[in-house]
Amino acid sequence: xxxxxxxxxxxxxxxxxxxxxxxxxxxxxxxxxxxxxxxxxxxxxxxxxxxxxxxxxxxxxxxxxxxxxxxxxxxxxxxxxxxxxxxxxxxxxxxxxxxxxxxxxxxxxxxxxxxxxxxxxxxxxxxxxxxxxxxxxxxxxxxxxxxxxxxxxxxxxxxxxxxxxxxxxxxxxxxxxxxxxxxxxxxxxxxxxxxxxxxxxxxxxxxxxxxxxxxxxxxxxxxxxxxxxxxxxxxxxxxxxxxxxxxxxxxxxxxxxxxxxxxxxxxxxxxxxxxxxxxxxxxxxxxxxxxxxxxxxxxxxxxxxxxxxxxxxxxxxxxxxxxxxxxxxxxxxxxxxxxxxxxxxxxxxxxxxxxxxxxxxxxxxxxxxxxxxxxxxxxxxxxxxxxxxxxxxxxxxxxxxxxxxxxxxxxxxxxxxxxxxxxxxxxxxxxxxxxxxxxxxxx
Amino acid sequence: xxxxxxxxxxxxxxxxxxxxxxxxxxxxxxxxxxxxxxxxxxxxxxxxxxxxxxxxxxxxxxxxxxxxxxxxxxxxxxxxxxxxxxxxxxxxxxxxxxxxxxxxxxxxxxxxxxxxxxxxxxxxxxxxxxxxxxxxxxxxxxxxxxxxxxxxxxxxxxxxxxxxxxxxxxxxxxxxxxxxxxxxxxxxxxxxxxxxxxxxxxxxxxxxxxxxxxxxxxxxxxxxxxxxxxxxxxxxxxxxxxxxxxxxxxxxxxxxxxxxxxxxxxxxxxxxxxxxxxxxxxxxxxxxxxxxxxxxxxxxxxxxxxxxxxxxxxxxxxxxxxxxxxxxxxxxxxxxxxxxxxxxxxxxxxxxxxxxxxxxxxxxxxxxxxxxxxxxxxxxxxxxxxxxxxxxxxxxxxxxxxxxxxxxxxxxxxxxxxxxxxxxxxxxxxxxxxxxxxxxxxx
Numbered sequence: 001x002x003x004x005x006x007x008x009x010x011x012x013x014x015x016x017x018x019x020x021x022x023x024x025x026x027x028x029x030x031x032x033x034x035x036x037x038x039x040x041x042x043x044x045x046x047x048x049x050x051x052x053x054x055x056x057x058x059x060x061x062x063x064x065x066x067x068x069x070x071x072x073x074x075x076x077x078x079x080x081x082x083x084x085x086x087x088x089x090x091x092x093x094x095x096x097x098x099x100x101x102x103x104x105x106x107x108x109x110x111x112x113x114x115x116x117x118x119x120x121x122x123x124x125x126x127x128x129x130x131x132x133x134x135x136x137x138x139x140x141x142x143x144x145x146x147x148x149x150x151x152x153x154x155x156x157x158x159x160x161x162x163x164x165x166x167x168x169x170x171x172x173x174x175x176x177x178x179x180x181x182x183x184x185x186x187x188x189x190x191x192x193x194x195x196x197x198x199x200x201x202x203x204x205x206x207x208x209x210x211x212x213x214x215x216x217x218x219x220x221x222x223x224x225x226x227x228x229x230x231x232x233x234x235x236x237x238x239x240x241x242x243x244x245x246x247x248x249x250x251x252x253x254x255x256x257x258x259x260x261x262x263x264x265x266x267x268x269x270x271x272x273x274x275x276x277x278x279x280x281x282x283x284x285x286x287x288x289x290x291x292x293x294x295x296x297x298x299x300x301x302x303x304x305x306x307x308x309x310x311x312x313x314x315x316x317x318x319x320x321x322x323x324x325x326x327x328x329x330x331x332x333x334x335x336x337x338x339x340x341x342x343x344x345x346x347x348x349x350x351x352x353x354x355x356x357x358x359x360x361x362x363x364x365x366x367x368x369x370x371x372x373x374x375x376x377x378x379x380x381x382x383x384x385x386x387x388x389x390x391x392x393x394x395x396x397x398x399x400x401x402x403x404x405x406x407x408x409x410x411x412x413x414x415x416x417x418x419x420x421x422x423x424x425x426x427x428x429x430x431x432x433x434x435x436x437x438x439x440x441x442x443x
Numbered sequence: 444x445x446x447x448x449x450x451x452x453x454x455x456x457x458x459x460x461x462x463x464x465x466x467x468x469x470x471x472x473x474x475x476x477x478x479x480x481x482x483x484x485x486x487x488x489x490x491x492x493x494x495x496x497x498x499x500x501x502x503x504x505x506x507x508x509x510x511x512x513x514x515x516x517x518x519x520x521x522x523x524x525x526x527x528x529x530x531x532x533x534x535x536x537x538x539x540x541x542x543x544x545x546x547x548x549x550x551x552x553x554x555x556x557x558x559x560x561x562x563x564x565x566x567x568x569x570x571x572x573x574x575x576x577x578x579x580x581x582x583x584x585x586x587x588x589x590x591x592x593x594x595x596x597x598x599x600x601x602x603x604x605x606x607x608x609x610x611x612x613x614x615x616x617x618x619x620x621x622x623x624x625x626x627x628x629x630x631x632x633x634x635x636x637x638x639x640x641x642x643x644x645x646x647x648x649x650x651x652x653x654x655x656x657x658x659x660x661x662x663x664x665x666x667x668x669x670x671x672x673x674x675x676x677x678x679x680x681x682x683x684x685x686x687x688x689x690x691x692x693x694x695x696x697x698x699x700x701x702x703x704x705x706x707x708x709x710x711x712x713x714x715x716x717x718x719x720x721x722x723x724x725x726x727x728x729x730x731x732x733x734x735x736x737x738x739x740x741x742x743x744x745x746x747x748x749x750x751x752x753x754x755x756x757x758x759x760x761x762x763x764x765x766x767x768x769x770x771x772x773x774x775x776x777x778x779x780x781x782x783x784x785x786x787x788x789x790x791x792x793x794x795x796x797x798x799x800x801x802x803x804x805x806x807x808x809x810x811x812x813x814x815x816x817x818x819x820x821x822x823x824x825x826x827x828x829x830x831x832x833x834x835x836x837x838x839x840x841x842x843x844x845x846x847x848x849x850x851x852x853x854x855x856x857x858x859x860x861x862x863x864x865x866x867x868x869x870x871x872x873x874x875x876x877x878x879x880x881x882x883x884x885x886x
Contacts, residue, residue, distance in 0.1 A: 071849065094846075165608075391520050395522060
């Protein structure tokens with residue numbers, strides 16, 4: 001690219017599958033990852049599932065020369081697992097913890113303990129302000145009966161909100177991570193449509209990697225058939241997304257993924273494939289922004305608004321399903337608690353009779369008495385905790401649903417401002433009553 | 444104001460003290476608040492401690508004509524207690540839940556259950572995009588020995604991050620709420636210095652209200668002497684803050700507070716005083732922004748950067764104190780858990796001896812055996828939960844400390860770019876390596 005005003009940025013993203021003592025060959029794989037990163041010298045490295053801070057610090061030490069700037073996003077009990085390594089100075093960071101992230105009692109799934117979040121780092125890339133986001137959404141354990149779907153949809157909703165609201169001042173937006181969603185999944189459509197983020201895989205000029213850009217593939221020895229389900233070749237759930245602004249155009253010149261094996265090594269870097277996107281950032285002069293760049297017609301804007309209304313409505317339906325489920329679970333918890341309490345009172349009553357009738361023999365065998373009491377207390381405690389937890393889940397789901405309802409009505413209001421019959425001259429300034437800070441289909 | 448391009452906005456903020464069945468005269472006070480709001484017709488009403496959604500819905504019904512647009516921010520177990528009522532259409536909302544917010548076992552303080560947060564609503568005010576924030580930080584129960592100080596400092600840190608990062612696209616920023624901090628408290632200085640928010644009380648041309656703008660006063664019948672401690676007249680902990688942008692200048696024409704009583708009513712609206720600020724928004728033309736508006740000199744910018752470095756360093760120290768405390772608490776939890784486990788094993792060992800030596804008499808009285816076992820289990824469960832909780836607290840504190848360290852080094856880097864000896868001509872574009880999206884002392 002002979003344009004003097006363009007910067008090439010190589011972005012890398014990998015879910016490291018770094019559960020100490022549990023993930024297979026974890027230390028060896030981290031050594032391989034560190035070696036590769038220091039050799040490849042990507043400009044921005046976005047890692048997920050770096051569950052141990054020790055492993056992050058090890059990588060930081062190894063990459064001190066090639067990637068002097070880094071940040072580890074802390075959250076939850078274990079951590080968010082998110083890390084960024086970069087050549088560019090990090091000026092600011094911010095982290096948003098998703099309000100919903102699975103259930104603590106589903107310890108074998110472990111998502112809740114990870115405290116899933118989206119991390120943001122503000123970098124200066126060739127004079128442009130780049131907001132770089134890294135995230136990891138709740139895993140999908142069973143596609144047919146996905147009880148975590150409402151949680152993932154709310155995470156996608158919060159992710160788009162976070163990116164949209166924090167990136168207004170950015171010239172460049174880059175998001176990398178494991179979204180745990182197929183390309184056409186609801187959350188993915190919601191994220192892309194609302195933020196205007198573009199998918200590197202779909203936009204790239206050149207591609208070298210797995211078929212259909214898949215990042216969870218059957219050829220990876222760490223992947224079992226069960227994990228892929230009906231998608232026997234693999235699925236695409238890791239992404240590098242980007243968004244241009246009025247100050248900078250972004251193009252994806254090439255993209256690549258690893259292919260389930262690493263030359264000269266007995267196993268791959270992770271159970272996920274790694275992504276690399278070569279992005280070209282071109283600064284736009286203010287004049288260019290106004291005059292030379294093609295403007296979208298009102299028709300296409302209205303079309304996109306209408307599409308967005310449909311997607312948000314679909315998301316709202318999914319959240320409502322989650323609401324019903326959470327309400328049912330909370331009701332069950334409350335009912336069980338009442339039963340536990342009733343049992344306890346019954347036991348006490350039976351035991352109290354001989355005490356009251358002084359001298360009568362205690363009919364209740366002591367062992368059973370205490371065991372039953374313990375059981376009652378355990379039930380009461382567990383159900384109380386569950387009740388509190390489900391109440392919090394309900395609040396978050398209701399909150400998301402409220403916001404979605406408001407968003408739909410705001411989008412419909414905007415749609416009414418776009419009569420399809422009018423000539424194709426979009427107004428330079430949004431009409432009064434229309435929100436200029438939110439969704440900009442023109443961008 | 445005869446400027447055609449100016450809009451007057453009346454902003455109202457009140458902590459409603461709305462704990463159903465616990466706060467004194469709660470239904471009567473809500474009735475008074477609703478009546479007053481529908482009569483006064485403020486443009487933007489920001490309420491805190493509306494703990495019950497039913498009360499919010501009641502107000503919503505009452506204010507349907509005067510304030511057709513409203514939003515209740517949901518969070519935590521009970522809710523965030525935050526609500527906004529406005530004449531302007533709400534185009535978008537977003538909520539950020541603070542990562543730290545007291546302890547669940549301090550149930551009598553109740554903050555943890557409230558899920559303290561900051562709510563944001565995007566409004567269109569006379570063609571300007573206004574980001575309106577409402578928040579409520581953790582209460583201060585004992586100023587001399589304030590164990591929640593690190594939590595409140597981290598909340599202030601996250602609040603400034605949230606406002607700074609989400610308001611880049613806004614023309615007007617307004618924040619109202621109960622910050623639970625005195626005007627010169629660390630968190631308050633951190634918030635104001637980093638975001639550039641101005642205090643209505645300090646900026647207002649006219650003021651009518653309590654001495655020193657106090658919002659928690661001795662004259663309020665709901666306030667006990669104990670609550671005010673050494674500040675026998677009262678304290679100022681509720682604020683309306685605002686910030687101009689390159690597109691709009693904001694002036695506070697007048698401000699008022701209630702004075703501990705309401706005419707024709709036996710008691711005041713709440714235990715806090717209500718604030719009203721009359722803000723005048725003046726749109727700036729682009730030309731004005733560049734040429735006519737006075738630019739701060741390099742010296743004052745460098746001075747403000749240096750001040751900010753000091754404040755963030757002070758906040759970091761406070762967070763470190765919190766870190767030590769949380770580490771100690773986690774250690775205690777772990778040690779108690781180990782002791783509980785040891786006791787359980789000891790008990791089982793003593794009980795097992797006669798079982799192994801078949802026929803020997805059981806020396807352990809059954810009642811004591813079961814009671815002790817229950818005690819051990821209770822200790823184990825409680826300490827495990829506490830251990831998990833303190834780990835999460837530690838992660839959040841460490842995360843905030845990391846971000847503060849990075850912020851300090853980034854600010855110092857900027858400071859180095861301001862040699863005090865140079866002539867007072869600030870560069871129009873920040874030099875390479877300097878972050879344009881973050882703190883703008885010029886704004």
